[in-house]
Amino acid sequence: MEYNFTAIEKKWQQYWEENLTFKTPDDLSNPNKCYILDMFPYPSGAGLHVGHPEGYTATDIYSRYKRMKGFNVLHPMGWDAFGLPAEQYAIHTGTHPSVTTKNNCDTFRRQIKSLGLSYDWDREINTTDPKYFKWTQWIFIKLYNTWFDETLQKGRPVSELQVPDEIREKGDEETGKYVDSRRLAYYDNALVWWCPQCRIVCANEEVLFDGSHEKCGNKVEKKNLKQWMLRIPLYAERLLRGIDKLDWPEGIKDMQRNWIGRSTGAEVDFQIDGLNEKLRVFTTRPDTLFGATYMVIAPEHSLTVAISTPEHRKEVENYIKAASLKSDLDRTDLAKDKTGVFTGRYAINPVNNKKIPIWVADYVLTGYGTGAIMAVPAHDTRDFEFAQKFSLPIDCIQDPDVEDPQQKRRILDGEECWTEDGKYINSSSEITGIDINGLNKEAGIAKMIRWLESEGLGAEKVNYKLRDWLFSRQRYWGEPFPVIHWEDGTVSLLDEAELPLELPLMEKYMPGESGESPLANATEWLNVTDKNGRRGRRETNTMPQWAGSCWYYLRFIDPLNDEMIFDSEKERYWMPVDLYIGGAEHAVLHLLYSRFWHKVLYDLAIVSTDEPYMKLFNQGMILAFAYETENGAKVSSDMVEEREGKFYNKQTGEELRQIVAKMSKTLKNVVNPDDVTSKYGADSLRLYEMFMGPLDVTKPWDEKGVKGVFNFLQRTFRFFSNTDNIITGDEDPEILKGLHQAIKKVEGDIENLRFNTAISAMMIFLNLVTKKGKVTRDTVCSFTKILAPFAPHLAEELWEIQGHSKTLACEPWPPANEEYLREDTFEYPVSVNGKLRFKTELPLDMGKEEIAKTVLSDERAKKWIEGGTLANIIVVPGKIVNIVVKNR
RNA sequence: GCCCGGAUGGCGGAAUUGGUAGACGCGCUGGUCUCAAACACCAGUGGUAGUGAUACUGUGCCGGUUCGAUCCCGGCUCCGGGUACCA
Structure with a gap:
């Protein structure tokens, strides 16, 4: 019988649908x-x-x-x-x-x-x-009405939020503000990336490293807009701790941990010289306070302009402006020089009361920590680069653990940066009484934090990289927010009973120039009036995907x-x-x-x-073959012809190199599953997708490989659908063993998502039975069942040919019987000095010593020992024998 | 730069993580069938030497640990992915 996959697949898909097999x-x-x-x-x-x-x-x-x-x-x-x-x-x-x-x-x-x-x-x-x-x-309303109780580390309804008396006394407006400041969802001005081309705001995540928009490739700019934000950082600790118990790939868990970016350190207050202001910094290295020779404040920091002295203010303002036009890449590109300007102002280092200059530089970001740092150039590479460029002092306060006396000298002289551990030097002050000299990093950090806390100068602090989640888009095609902004400035959310709030039908979907979504033009939908005649406007933002x-x-x-x-x-x-x-x-x-x-x-x-x-x-990603010329120019796949295993440009005749690349329209190497299905069938497509290699790796698509699995399915169908091959009586022990090996392998491989080797096990079994020629019906049925998850249409057909009237989808999985897998003997590989020399079959229950004796008496072993001395013989039962010969 | 992967025949990949390297498939070579071709089937197929048994060599490179290393350790090279000065 021929393998008519088109008819078989159509028939069974129809059967499953009509019989609700998978409901x-x-x-x-x-x-x-x-x-x-x-x-x-x-x-x-x-x-x-x-x-x-x-x-x-x-x-x-x-x-x-x-x-x-x-x-x-x-x-x-x-x-x-x-x-x-x-x-x-x-x-x-x-x-x-x-x-x-x-x-x-x-x-x-x-x-x-x-x-x-x-x-x-x-x-x-x-x-x-x-x-x-x-x-x-509905969930958005829940988020809006939830606050995070830090003590319990738990989200709770805002109805359970205790408003402090002193705030409640100030009236409803202040109380409302207090509650709003605690909600998981809040509405606030946010400096966001704006794409003038798409006329939409982009999430930070959507802005590429070169400052262009992920979707359209055009340059984005910064714009201040009212946005919905979610306070995901409040859950940072829970999200971090939860990762440990998940059965996820370690790499992905690492990526999540890095994204959350927990770091421990301290917040320290620096008094600003000549002003009644303090500059708070976050540092992971409070132990290096003695090495802090200057401070850096981010351009966007609220104090930056205020602390600048009149003679430096103009320069600082210009710098702030320049920084705001830069994309994150421009600010953070390692290849570029660090920039910054002096504010003219000094701060007092709390450990020794020394005056240190305050600079403004864009390598310090507002979004992280406090937006200001203490710079310790001797022990932080970024600070080191900056200090070198602007000739700021570099005071080494840690005796480095290095052998090389020259390197040690350079570090101690502030000519090289040292970020590893070492014993503190120059780290005491008679004025303030703190002394950590001689300690190492761990002890130094602990002692310094204790001291800062006791002096009221700072406190231990955990910081997260994770930022608030910008949760609105200026788009039409998204979920509308169930929110009304009233003319009196208040915000209210729809009642549950009023949901869903549907999108209005519109004729034009162009967004507004000003940054508003197309919904701003849907006047009928937009404007609302409450029962007291108060007018309001619906939220025009929509939710992100x-x-x-x-x-x-x-x-x-x-x-x-x-x-x-x-x-x-x-x-x-x-x-x-x-x-x-x-x-x-x-x-x-x-x-x-x-x-x-x-x-x-x-x-x-x-x-x-x-x-x-x-x-x-x-x-893993599926890639495809693509072609390029000797100097790397890509050639569209429809321009390529293959001759004797080599590839040539159809027009120019130039020989091309075959490479592996992402599927793309420009390379014309996109594979459409419909084409594969019509040529080889769905079962072949499924099987090939799984046979290509391990599920988690990227691998190139190769149509020749589809043909390979198609051949397997065709041979399977031909053999098992042929009633002449089916016999009654007891099964051949070798087939029985092969079958149960296959069952066991396939079962284990499915559990571990290793489908490529499961398929290979079934191929091995098919090769065995085609060689043998005949199988019993029981064998056919068992094999059909283990094939079924992979090639379900073919399996159903074979199942029916065996006389079953109902689907095999719910048939029990055949158990692998260890009895058939048991071996009495094992062909021991015998190696001499680690190199395989010959093999010998011995009973599996033979003891170590007897194995050694038998092997050593073998003529082939003698040949390899001859001329040397037998030093040792290693016997690993059921695995290997290794003879160690010396002086040969 | 940092973090995480990876490198095995002509190709995709196996090797149940220290114990026979190259399963299975593709491709290639030879054969059977055929007027012929395709399909199908059978046999062979890491490299080098040899008619052959066999020997040497071989898992990116250099070194180490071990009776034994694709697997462990140290040092490199290259290729993917992530990330962007996170104090």
Whole structure:
């Protein structure tokens, strides 16, 4: 019988759909549940590319396997469908983004369904659906109405916030301000990146290092706008500590830790000479206070202008202006010289009362610490560079632990920077009484902090890199904020009953020049009046794309619930997500934001787990071959021809080099899954995606490889669908052994997401049975079952050919029987001085000494010992024998 | 610069982390089938030398630990990814 994959795949996809094979029952009685989730896609106009099915196939194999293992599996799919492309398309064509979005979703759904993925389509969600974003808005209201109790390290309703009496006495306005200052969501002026081309504000994360906008590539500028912000840093400690217990790749955990960026140190106050002001700094090295020879204040610091002396003020102001035009890269590029100007002002170093100059320099950032530093050039490379450039004193206060006397001399003379440990020198003062001379770094830090605290000059302090999350966009195609700004200056949020607040229909989607979103033009929608005639205006910002993806895994649990965000009982049953697979590009932002929301919901007792995703796995990127000339010029793939394993430019005949690159339109090396499916079938596509290599590495797509797995499936079908090959009676022991080896290998590999080697194990088994020629029906059925998660259409067909009338999707996974795997003998590799010389088969229960005796009496061993002395023989039972011969 | 990965045949990759390097697949070579080609099937395939058994060599480079190193340690080179002076 020929392998007609088109007919087979169509038939079974239809069967699964009609029989609701993969509908997840709301049966919460099965104690074994498994929630297997893909990062849901943004449905772009380009359709699916071969990178998508990589993760989807992996989770599908895992899901099908877990079902066969008796688990109640939740495996849903949906669309993260808000986003800029649909909006920009709307600007150009007037087509409403919902139309574009619907079309794109339809394409994605069709393409995904054609791969035979076992999603429960009844749970499909779409972030742009008002029934969905009603609850995104609902969560925003929760965030707004929550404050963070530092003592309990827990988010609590603002109704439980104790307003201090002295503030309450000042009246409602001050009380309101106090409460607002504690809410997790707040509305404030923020200096944000503005893209004049897109007319939108970009998050810091969206601005590329060269100061251009990630989406359009144009230069961005800074602009002050009213923005919604979320106080994620309050959860920094919880987010950091939570990482430890997660089963995530260590690299991703590191990235999250680095992003949160916890550092411990001290805040120290420096009195400003001649002014009744103090300059507070954060330092991780309070022990080096004696080496502080100057201070640096950030250009944006509120005191910068104020402390500058009249003769320096002009210069400082010019410097501030210049710094504000720089992108972060310009300020931080290591290749560039450090810049800065003197403020004319001095501060008093609290450890010795010495006067040190205060400079303003843009290598100090406002967003981190206090926006000012004490500079210790002898022991900090950045300060060292700056001090050298501006000839500021460099006082070494640590005797370096170095051997080289010349280097030691240079360091002590302040000609070289020393950032490692060493014993303190020149670190005492009779005036203030502090002395840390002779201590090392750890003891020095501890003693200095104790002293600062006792003198009231500073305190131990933990600092985080993590910043407030800018949570609004000047866009149309996003979730509207359920917020009204009233003419009296107050802000109110909609009642839950008024949700969802839908987007108004519009004719033009152009944003306003001033930085307002297109919603500012939707006058009817925009203006509201309350029952007392007070007029107000709706919030025109919309939420960022992160909003919908922050909590979608929760909605899959109960996607059609109109009464509640989800049913709590179902949430307790399904959460947390057991396996989450997606691209590493979301390693930090999506996963961190999502964890943040989840923790808030946990604190409010809306969810039952403290973390959303237990096990995370990142699939690697799929690249494609591309071609370049000898000097590196890229050549579009349709211009290339292959002759005898070499590549040539069709037109010029020039020989080209094959390289591996990201798929891109310009290189014309994008692979469309539809083309692969029509040529080889969905099962082949699935199998190849998994066979290419380990799931987590980047790897190049090679159509020849698809052919390889196609051949395997074709041979599988031909052999097992041929009834002449099926016999009755006892199975050949060798086949039985091969089968159970395969079962064991495939099972272990699926559990560890090592699909490439699982497939190779099945190939080995097929090679064995085709050589043998005949198998029993039991063997066919067992093999069909282990193949099923990988090539489900083919497996269903073979299952039916064996006379079954129902799907194998819920058949039990065949157990690997160790009895068939047991070996009595082992072919010992015998090496001499570590080099393999020959092999000899010996019983596995033979003792070490007997093995040694037998091996040494072997003629081949004698040959290698001859002419030398036998020094030792190492026997590792079941592994290897090594003969050590000397003087040979 | 810093952090995290990685480097294994002509190619994608195996080796259940100290114990037979190169599983499986692609490609290539030879053969069977065919008028012929494609498909399919069978055999071979790291390199060098040899008809051959076999020997030497071989996991980016240099060194070390070990009976034994792709795996551990020290020092480099190159390639990916992340990050941007975080005090």
